[in-house]
Amino acid sequence: MEKILEVKDLQLSFHTFAGEVKAIRGVNFDLQKGETLAIVGESGSGKSVTTKAIMRLLPESSSEFKSGQILFNGKDLTKLSDKEMQKIRGKDISMIFQDPMTSLNPTMTIGRQITEPLLKHQKVGKTEAKKIAIDLLRMVGMPKPELRIKQYPHQFSGGQRQRIVIAIALACNPQILIADEPTTALDVTIQAQILELMKDLQKKIDTSIIFITHDLGVVANVADRVAVMYGGRIVEMGTVDEIFYNPQHPYTWGLLSSMPSLDSADEKLYAIPGTPPDLLDPPKGDAFALRSDFALAIDLEQAPPVFQVSDTHYAATWLLHPDAPQVEPPAAIVERMKKFPGSRYYEGVAR
Amino acid sequence: MAEKLLEIRNLKQYFNEGKANEVRAVDDISFDIYKGETLGLVGESGCGKSTTGRSIIRLYNATDGEVIFDGVNVHGKKSKSDLKIFNRKMQMIFQDPYASLNPRMKVLDIIAEGLDIHGLTKNAKERKDRVHELLETVGLNKEHANRYPHEFSGGQRQRLGIARALAVDPEFIIADEPISALDVSIQAQVVNLLKELQEEKGLTYLFIAHDLSMVKYISDRIGVMYFGKLVELAPADELYKNPLHPYTQSLLSAIPLPDPNYERTRVRKSYDPASHNYQDGEEIAMREVTPGHFVFCSEREFESLKLTSAARV
Numbered sequence: 001m002e003k004i005l006e007v008k009d010l011q012l013s014f015h016t017f018a019g020e021v022k023a024i025r026g027v028n029f030d031l032q033k034g035e036t037l038a039i040v041g042e043s044g045s046g047k048s049v050t051t052k053a054i055m056r057l058l059p060e061s062s063s064e065f066k067s068g069q070i071l072f073n074g075k076d077l078t079k080l081s082d083k084e085m086q087k088i089r090g091k092d093i094s095m096i097f098q099d100p101m102t103s104l105n106p107t108m109t110i111g112r113q114i115t116e117p118l119l120k121h122q123k124v125g126k127t128e129a130k131k132i133a134i135d136l137l138r139m140v141g142m143p144k145p146e147l148r149i150k151q152y153p154h155q156f157s158g159g160q161r162q163r164i165v166i167a168i169a170l171a172c173n174p175q176i177l178i179a180d181e182p183t184t185a186l187d188v189t190i191q192a193q194i195l196e197l198m199k200d201l202q203k204k205i206d207t208s209i210i211f212i213t214h215d216l217g218v219v220a221n222v223a224d225r226v227a228v229m230y231g232g233r234i235v236e237m238g239t240v241d242e243i244f245y246n247p248q249h250p251y252t253w254g255l256l257s258s259m260p261s262l263d264s265a266d267e268k269l270y271a272i273p274g275t276p277p278d279l280l281d282p283p284k285g286d287a288f289a290l291r292s293d294f295a296l297a298i299d300l301e302q303a304p305p306v307f308q309v310s311d312t313h314y315a316a317t318w319l320l321h322p323d324a325p326q327v328e329p330p331a332a333i334v335e336r337m338k339k340f341p342g343s344r345y346y347e348g349v350a351r
Numbered sequence: 352m353a354e355k356l357l358e359i360r361n362l363k364q365y366f367n368e369g370k371a372n373e374v375r376a377v378d379d380i381s382f383d384i385y386k387g388e389t390l391g392l393v394g395e396s397g398c399g400k401s402t403t404g405r406s407i408i409r410l411y412n413a414t415d416g417e418v419i420f421d422g423v424n425v426h427g428k429k430s431k432s433d434l435k436i437f438n439r440k441m442q443m444i445f446q447d448p449y450a451s452l453n454p455r456m457k458v459l460d461i462i463a464e465g466l467d468i469h470g471l472t473k474n475a476k477e478r479k480d481r482v483h484e485l486l487e488t489v490g491l492n493k494e495h496a497n498r499y500p501h502e503f504s505g506g507q508r509q510r511l512g513i514a515r516a517l518a519v520d521p522e523f524i525i526a527d528e529p530i531s532a533l534d535v536s537i538q539a540q541v542v543n544l545l546k547e548l549q550e551e552k553g554l555t556y557l558f559i560a561h562d563l564s565m566v567k568y569i570s571d572r573i574g575v576m577y578f579g580k581l582v583e584l585a586p587a588d589e590l591y592k593n594p595l596h597p598y599t600q601s602l603l604s605a606i607p608l609p610d611p612n613y614e615r616t617r618v619r620k621s622y623d624p625a626s627h628n629y630q631d632g633e634e635i636a637m638r639e640v641t642p643g644h645f646v647f648c649s650e651r652e653f654e655s656l657k658l659t660s661a662a663r664v
Contacts, residue, residue: 042534042535042536042537045536059475090409098517156398173421174611185393187396187561188395188561188563188602188605188606189394189395189428189601189602189605189622191607192605192607195607196619203630214534215535215607216535216609217564217606217607217609217614218607219609220607220608220609220610220611220613220614221607221614221617240611241611244609244610244611246609254536255535255536256609258535258536258538258539259539259564260564260565260567261564261607261608261610262569263611268543268546269539269542269543269568270539271536271539271542271543272536272539272540273506273540275504275506277449277539292573
């Protein structure tokens with residue numbers, strides 16, 4: 001596999017009137033060619049800020065890279081000038097935003113909006129660009145693209161608008177596509193169509209996708225690997241099977257158990273108590289400790305290092321330390337672990 | 352089953368009636384809600400589920416049909432004082448906890464508004480005590496009474512919305528997408544609170560949502576709406592195990608579950624309204640296929656559904 005993007009020890013703060021908000025506090029991950037990496041976490045966990053930092057879309061007046069690198073094909077994106085970044089943005093790395101109602105310009109025809117990146121980044125003429133735009137619209141499943149290209153965003157439904165946004169993002173065959181909650185504003189049936197479309201297109205053009213969402217069902221559907229973020233850090237990362245069937249961090253346990261499954265009986269839903277940490281003054285130890293039933297004394301003192309669970313799976317929790325007491329995960333998690341070869345609860349055929 | 356609290360009979364809610372742009376948001380639907388149950392109402396945006404809730408509580412005047420609450424028609428002619436009595440029994444929790452609380456009022460006054468209107472407290476002290484009690488019921492504390500809405504997080508604001516609804520001791524609460532705007536971990540907190548309150552106070556809920564797994568979790572029965580019509584109504588488990596209307600089947604097959612193995616094999620069905628092939632003159636209505644399980648279908652479909660359901664048992 002080929003590494004296309006590498007984020008190394010990224011730390012980023014916002015300067016506000018209330019003080020310095022440490023939104024990202026040391027994030028490390030890489031992205032392989034052709035894979036889909038899902039980033040999950042609640043609002044304020046830093047998932048959107050991470051991707052906006054990659055795109056350099058954060059306001060320079062109030063945000064500051066404290067340390068770290070974002071390596072894209074060997075180039076450090078944090079060091080590029082605005083001009084250099086403009087050549088990458090929309091061409092090599094492009095983005096789909098959450099709300100298709102506000103991410104399109106209401107005063108421009110969609111044809112102009114789709115041809116914009118083509119005219120800017122690729123040496124094509126207007127007629128050629130228009131042709132490509134029609135092909136793109138056809139590719140994302142828009143009926144009668146020749147006619148619709150002359151229309152304005154308000155003449156499309158929400159699902160169609162998201163298809164247009166995807167067409168714009170894919171116009172220059174980007175190497176990385178960042179999708180920030182692309183289906184949150186859509187109905188389940190439309191969501192399913194958009195997810196299928198994205199997977200199809202990924203196969204066709206072999207792009208890598210970073211998919212941000214808080215819907216774990218969507219993650220299970222699209223992701224190859226998953227990063228779980230909490231309080232400005234990645235607390236657990238692994239393949240989709242490792243995260244869903246052998247989770248190690250108490251926050252991942254909480255997330256997975258707070259969603260009712262369709263066959264769950266009437267037992268009480270597990271709710272993570274409390275609220276997310278205030279990153280103006282981040283907690284000293286493990287940011288999740290105060291909300292966790294499994295917190296150890298050391299969690300309040302010192303932030304846990306990263307423990308490797310397998311080659312592809314790691315988690316930042318003291319529970320994985322050799323000296324830590326062995327704890328019993330919540331029942332719903334044990335049920336999941338029973339399906340995972342290699343977990344201590346595995347009920348395999350070998351028994 | 353328990354007694355009926357609410358009967359909705361042929362409810363119609365048309366907007367721009369008689370004009371070219373007439374919208375039949377709710378088009379002739381009927382169902383009952385029993386005392387102490389939670390009825391879930393699901394469907395895509397624009398299917399009329401929120402309008403149904405709003406027509407029931409008379410935020411809109413229904414175009415036609417009846418909403419019978421405890422034997423009295425809500426939409427019948429009523430004097431102001433009659434209406435006030437009714438308003439106490441039925442309350443609503445709104446979707447957006449950021450937009451549904453007046454930013455210029457203190458929490459104390461927001462929650463006490465209902466108490467003031469209905470004259471439920473005699474003096475300022477009693478009013479304050481009652482608000483403190485309500486705040487504690489929803490898991491906040493009395494220090495919160497003197498704050499403004501912007502000082503609260505989304506989950507806390509939704510708790511305020513619940514406290515406000517509870518202030519007048521209602522029997523029936525319409526919750527219109529109460530958790531859609533909240534984070535996953537906070538959703539579970541609010542859903543648990545709603546369930547606890549129901550057990551404690553014997554409340555009846557109409558729970559409107561598009562998140563189908565949460566609806567299944569909280570509801571006793573679920574109604575599925577499509578383009579202003581109720582197309583299927585069944586006990587929650589039954590609906591998920593044995594969806595009969597093709598639209599319900601497509602809706603259920605579209606939900607992604609947090610289980611990668613299941614996701615790898617999930618096959619999505621799509622729904623084409625033309626597939627029914629209804630002939631002219633065929634009467635399409637809600638018909639009871641198995642006890643408690645209603646499907647919006649024609650006589651012809653009804654017969655075949657009955658056969659397949661009988662074969663399954």
